[in-house]
Amino acid sequence: MAPLWGRHQRFQDRRESAAGWSRPTRKEFNMSKNDQGGRSLSPRTGGPVDEPGDRTLRDPIAMAVEIISGEDPSIAELVAFRRQPIDLKAAARNAKSLSNEEFRLSLSKELGDRDYDFACAGLKIMSLSLVALTAIWPADDLEGAEAKLALAEQTGALHHRRDKTYVSTIDATLARRIRWKRAAFAVPELMLPPAPSAPQGDSRGLSAWPLERWDLTQGLELRGGPPAYAHTQVTAWVAFAKAAPDLDNLLQRARKMFETCDRLIALAQRGPENASELMVAADAARIAGYLAAAQVMIWPVHDRAALAIKKEIVALINLRGEIGDPVHMQAAVRHVTADAAWVKSLPADARDRLNFDWSELV
Numbered sequence: 001m002a003p004l005w006g007r008h009q010r011f012q013d014r015r016e017s018a019a020g021w022s023r024p025t026r027k028e029f030n031m032s033k034n035d036q037g038g039r040s041l042s043p044r045t046g047g048p049v050d051e052p053g054d055r056t057l058r059d060p061i062a063m064a065v066e067i068i069s070g071e072d073p074s075i076a077e078l079v080a081f082r083r084q085p086i087d088l089k090a091a092a093r094n095a096k097s098l099s100n101e102e103f104r105l106s107l108s109k110e111l112g113d114r115d116y117d118f119a120c121a122g123l124k125i126m127s128l129s130l131v132a133l134t135a136i137w138p139a140d141d142l143e144g145a146e147a148k149l150a151l152a153e154q155t156g157a158l159h160h161r162r163d164k165t166y167v168s169t170i171d172a173t174l175a176r177r178i179r180w181k182r183a184a185f186a187v188p189e190l191m192l193p194p195a196p197s198a199p200q201g202d203s204r205g206l207s208a209w210p211l212e213r214w215d216l217t218q219g220l221e222l223r224g225g226p227p228a229y230a231h232t233q234v235t236a237w238v239a240f241a242k243a244a245p246d247l248d249n250l251l252q253r254a255r256k257m258f259e260t261c262d263r264l265i266a267l268a269q270r271g272p273e274n275a276s277e278l279m280v281a282a283d284a285a286r287i288a289g290y291l292a293a294a295q296v297m298i299w300p301v302h303d304r305a306a307l308a309i310k311k312e313i314v315a316l317i318n319l320r321g322e323i324g325d326p327v328h329m330q331a332a333v334r335h336v337t338a339d340a341a342w343v344k345s346l347p348a349d350a351r352d353r354l355n356f357d358w359s360e361l362v
Helices: 060-064 075-083 088-108 114-136 142-152 172-184 234-242 247-268 275-298 304-323 327-340
Strands: 009-016 022-031
Touching: 060 114, 060 275, 075 275, 088 114, 088 142, 114 142, 114 234, 114 275, 114 327, 142 172, 172 327, 247 275, 247 304, 275 304, 275 327, 304 327
Parallel strands: none
Antiparallel strands: 009 022
8 A cells, every 4th residue: 555645645535334434425625744644544455545446354463564464574664654643442342343333243153153153253353453553553633642542542452440339349369450451552741731621610512522532442342232334244354364474474573573673773872863863763663563463463373383473472572561651562462362262263172272471461
């Protein structure tokens, strides 16, 4: 997919469909490189603007790293990857929408229907991929910070405020998952403006008064009920779920990106003229490494070789904790790993084998 920065392009105002795609409305506007916005990671083919009927299901993480898809990226490619405008709000909304549809489709399937199990798996995989992207990509601005905070309230292990009249029922496993999620979506507090102000005496529009910085679920189909769209796309979602990437290649990519990151930081610390550029490239390599690690842990390939690769990713991420990588990136991999154990195409006994020994540093 071609990047959308540095060019003037005419877009239609679009309303997202339940699939995470978009429906054009009549209103139009112009967007230039100076406008706030980002690169949407909705399912698409190759072009920057979709045409009706020209859509395919693709891994959002694979789309995001297309700029550095080669095995030996240059400094310029890494810098371009880091500076591409990713629309984290669109990614967060699509993640929630796909998760809702996966739940609806699971309610409608008949017991033992493997096609529906794989279709649910496809929805879950794409949703978790968008969750990982939203969590791992740094919050470069307020839009990204709001996307992270909003998605944290709508994904993963939920922790509702405990009624003081009830005994505590939270166990160590749930507490750990909640801690990982909080760390994965944490943003620097200093970058956040005050929350929406409360209405005053002469305020009106109280029925729609904002309760939070950004409402992730506004306009999305409610969770539950009949499927909104996936029941007509079962074949496509089954094919997506079965098109798993090569996990060993992703493991090697993660290792290479982490080594690239460490070397670029060491080179930048020597004070060359392009030290700042090297640091940006190092950050890009680190992000690409964590995205590759997340892909390995999300995709439900369940055989002895795949399980061994996943364990190597666990050891690699534990080591990155000792090196001192950003906590939100380490926690993001832990968070999506815990949720990926519930992908419906996995065998019934798989969940017990997908519990890993994570370092308590995070």
